[in-house]
Structure formats: structure tokens, C-alpha cells
Amino acid sequence: MTPAPEVPNGPGPVSSPVRIAAYVMAVALLIVGVLGFVPGATSGFGDLEFTGPDSGATLFGTFAVSGLLNLVHLIVGGAGLIMARFRRAARVYLFAGGLVYLAMFAFGVAIDHTAEENVLSVNEASNWLHLGIGVLMVLLGFLPAQRIRKSEPAD
Template identity: 55%
Template structure:
């Protein structure tokens, strides 16, 4: 039995044998699923009666700070499901983290460019969302780059 050279093997965690990039994608995916679900929980989401399907008229606030709508929550859930699927392979996990992070950086720029009370704010977002999108985007890209190594599928 031949062993591939060290540079061709994915870095693996000794505890579970999984490449760190897969574990990072899984953790991010679970976080998105939790946030998406919590957006539908009255109490965790303040002004829940003001939750709208989409648009800047939604007055619901996750943790009292982040504007959410049904669309916004569903997008978090979708990101979570995609992440769970991507976490099954190192190459897909890396693409999820870097590509998803890039999408969140675009959402950050969108939030900065669009007035929060305009019809163009279809998700909706507020200042808190904007900076959270920056943190998620930068964090996901960093995780994708730093944990990938020379991962094999």
C-alpha cells in the first residue's frame, strides 16, 4: 500500500480524522441554521408581529438588534443546508466558506449602498446587519483559506 506524499494529503484533526476545513464549514452551517430558526421564534425575535415576508417594512429584530424577514430567515436556513452538504467534502467545504464569505461581503456592501428605508432594501437589513455581514464574510473567507491546506476531496 502506497501512502500519498505529505503535501498531497489534507491536514486532518487527530481526534476525528476530518480535515479542519470540513469541520469549519459544518460549524458555520450549524450557526446559520440556528440563526435562521431563531428568526422565527417570538421572544428571541422582538416585535415578532411585525415580521414580514420581505422588504424594509419588516419590524422584527433578531435579538432585538438585527432586522429580519421571512426571506432573510429562509436565506440563513438555505446557507445552513448548503453548508451541511458542502461539509461532506473538503473541496466543497472550502468553496462554501470562501464563496459564501464573498456573498456576505457583497451583502455588506449592498447594505452600505442602499438606504435602509428604501424599497431596494428587500431582505431587509439595518446597520447591525451590515456590520454582521462584514464579520461573517471576512470570517468565512478566512476560515476557508486558513483551514484548507492542500485538501483533497
Template identity: 45%
Template sequence: MGRRDPGRLVAVAVAAVFLLVGILGFVPGVTTGELAFAGHGSEAMLFGVFAVSVLHNLVHLALGAVGLALAASERGARVFLVGGAAIYLALWLYGVLGPADVVPINDADNWLHLFLAAGMAGLAFLVGTPRRSTNTPMHPTEGGER
């Protein structure tokens, strides 16, 4: 990954944060309360603020792993950021409009999901589309003339 691959670098950083949060969700002290597998049965709170469960933590770990895998290419990194934005927008809508039966979601989670959706979409926009190879001429001439 070189200096000219900002999309890949950003995707790796975002994916690493998801992996870290997924791990911290299992660490006693960082996560307080009784950690259930899924649903409202989980009383666990990450940092004392965000509702989590085993399933919630596994989703963070999976998203981080997918992000690292997709960051192997500039296009994959952009797909991860745009796809992650869409997923978090859907989670925000799910938390606001629907009953959060499968994954525990509270108001702090809803705000975080909205922030993540906007942040990942913004990062995807900022890093732009993948660049052309430097071996491809920008303005090919007709008939091979230079």
C-alpha cells in the same frame, strides 16, 4: 469526518450556526416585532438588534443547508467558506451602498455581514487547500527505483 478534515468540521460548524439563526428568526421572544415576508415592512429584530424578515430567515436556512451539503468533501467545505465570504461581502456592500429593499438591513447587519465575510474568508485560508491522498507518493522516483 476524521481529525485530518478541519475544513469540513469548520464548514459544518458555520453551517450549523446559520441553521440555528434561521430557526431563531422565527421564534417569538428571540425575534421581536412584526415579522413581514420581505423588505422594510418587517419590523422584526433578531435578539433585538438585527433586522430580519421571513425571506432573511429562509436565506439563513438555505445557506446552512448548502453548507452542510458542501461539507461532505474538503473541497466543498472550502467552496462554502469562500463562497459565503463573497456573498456576505456583497451583502455588506449592498447594505452600505444600496437601498435595502428586498431584505431588511440595518447598521448592525452591515457590521455583521462585514465580520462574516472576513471570518469565513479567514477560516477558508486557515484550513487551507484539500490535502493529497496518503496513497500518493510525495516524490515519485524515476524508473520505479526506491
């Protein structure tokens, strides 16, 4: 039995590298967003503020978090779960999501972490994390949309 032909931008095979990468990034960001609201995973949970530099909470005792930053992770992760269903959308998600995290890195580098402008409540560690996530997502956006099949040798 032969599989039905795929619609060019319809849901492709789950084995599509770009879709798998989008799903993995989406789930990872959702986990980070949820853990930011979990006492134990978040040190100083009682000091968690929705926004601003006064949020004293840190994820795993290292990455500064706020309610707003956790929501950004949850929104980007949720968008990824939806967009990963389609090959083109998965690629757009990886590039656009990567740009969001690169912009958060640039924001974190440009501001004084103790100033009121630090609405995301970022610190040096979270800046590097955002850079890593952004670069990784952009690079993953270049993955092939279809699984590469090895050609079988001719008889």
C-alpha cells in the same frame, strides 16, 4: 490495522480543519435562520414581513430580519451541511458563502434602509454582522484540508 486510503475529493476525515469550519458555520447560520422565525428570540415577531423595509422584527432586539433574510441564512447553512462532507466542497462553501455575506454587506451599505430597495430588511447592525460573517468565512476557507500531524522525533 491501517485506515483505507482516502479518495482525493471524497469524504475526508471529520477532523479536517476546513470541514470542521464549514460544519460550524453551517450550523451557526441554520441556528440564526431558525431563530429569526422564533418569537422571543425575534423582537417584534408580529411585525415580521417576508421582504422589505417594513419588517419591524429584530433578532435579539438588534439585527433587522425578514422572512427572506432568514431564508438566505437557512439556504446558505443547509448548503454548508451538504458541502462540508467533502474537503474541496467545504473550501468552496466557505469562500462562496463568505462572498454571499460580503455582497449582503455591500448591499446594505449601498441602500437607504428605509427605501423599498431594502428587500432583505437590513439595518446597520445586520450590515456589520454580515461583514463579520463574510470575512470569517473567507478566512476559514484558507484552513488546511487535512489535519496537520506533528512529526514524532526520531529515535
